[in-house]
Amino acid sequence: MASRGFTHLAEATEAALIIAAQAKDQAAFGELVKRRQGWARALLRRMCQSHAEADDLAQEAFIKAWDRLRDLETPAAFPGWFRRIAVTTFLMAKRRQKAVFEEIDDASPIASEDSTPEAAAGAKLDLERALARLSDAERLCVTLNHGEGLSHSEIVEITGLPLGTVKSHVLRGTDKLRRLLDPDA
Amino acid sequence: MTDFDALLKRSFAEAPEPADDGFVVNVGHAVAKREAGLKVRSYMQYGAITIGAAAVSWGLYAIAGAFGQELMASVGLEVARAHAAVSTVPDAGAAAQGFIQSMGAGLTQILFVTAALAGGAVAYRATQD
Numbered sequence: 340m341a342s343r344g345f346t347h348l349a350e351a352t353e354a355a356l357i358i359a360a361q362a363k364d365q366a367a368f369g370e371l372v373k374r375r376q377g378w379a380r381a382l383l384r385r386m387c388q389s390h391a392e393a394d395d396l397a398q399e400a401f402i403k404a405w406d407r408l409r410d411l412e413t414p415a416a417f418p419g420w421f422r423r424i425a426v427t428t429f430l431m432a433k434r435r436q437k438a439v440f441e442e443i444d445d446a447s448p449i450a451s452e453d454s455t456p457e458a459a460a461g462a463k464l465d466l467e468r469a470l471a472r473l474s475d476a477e478r479l480c481v482t483l484n485h486g487e488g489l490s491h492s493e494i495v496e497i498t499g500l501p502l503g504t505v506k507s508h509v510l511r512g513t514d515k516l517r518r519l520l521d522p523d524a
Numbered sequence: 525m526t527d528f529d530a531l532l533k534r535s536f537a538e539a540p541e542p543a544d545d546g547f548v549v550n551v552g553h554a555v556a557k558r559e560a561g562l563k564v565r566s567y568m569q570y571g572a573i574t575i576g577a578a579a580v581s582w583g584l585y586a587i588a589g590a591f592g593q594e595l596m597a598s599v600g601l602e603v604a605r606a607h608a609a610v611s612t613v614p615d616a617g618a619a620a621q622g623f624i625q626s627m628g629a630g631l632t633q634i635l636f637v638t639a640a641l642a643g644g645a646v647a648y649r650a651t652q653d
Contacts (some may be wrong), residue, residue: 363559365552365555365556365559368555369548369551369552369555372547372548372551372552373544373548376542376544376547376548376551377541377542377543377544378541380541380542380547381539381540381541381542384542385536385539390542394542394547397547398547398550398551398554401551401555402551402554402555402558405555405558406558466535466536466539467539482536485529485532485533485536486533486536488533513528513529513532516532517528520528520531520532520535
């Protein structure tokens, strides 16, 4: 990998790295991946059931980003732009697995024997474990809403789900998390 | 926003991010492999275009060899006929020449009047100021 114009990639700003990567500088893109991999993988790990699947999707998303980086108009828009790619990659993977996003699963196993107050108290420390108890759609919407700070309409835009469905998923997902993470609720 | 919503946002923000356990290297390898594949595909496309262009050129050369002389002779004949047809209509040329001459004669007067009007307008404007 050859880096054009950088003596120390680690000192370059993200904007400079993005501009260099747009000019197909693989080393600059590598540095960008290094800086953003934690956020991207954490985002996808919250959406997916398994870490291995999340990491595969994160890799796929970064490769798509490499291919489409020239479409990015301003470097400042990179986080939102990449988030959209990551979510689209996740949704496409779910479609390949024939997951149904529009339906709300009333039989979600929140009220199983594992959700005793003791178990819920333990889950307070483990957001990831609590998220795993939600349906795919609820997890996606809750993660984007509470984790990424997106509004309902922004989630509609990024996922293509109807607004009412997004609101339901966020509401129900948050309610389930409250019951799992906050035993006093 | 409820207390729980705030707690949830904080939990998301404080959740640890995964460490780079070879992920960056894997992405780097995948990107490099992809670029190499694209380069090979681009070379293959250039090769295919070159072969196609050579085949078309060879085909055109063969056609020109077979029918070229006959075609050129026909074209030359048609040009000669067209030239003959144009040269047998002298009246149209003469009429056009007369029109241009009369326009040239009148143009001097037109320019003179226009200049007089413009000069008068400028003088009038100067007196108003």
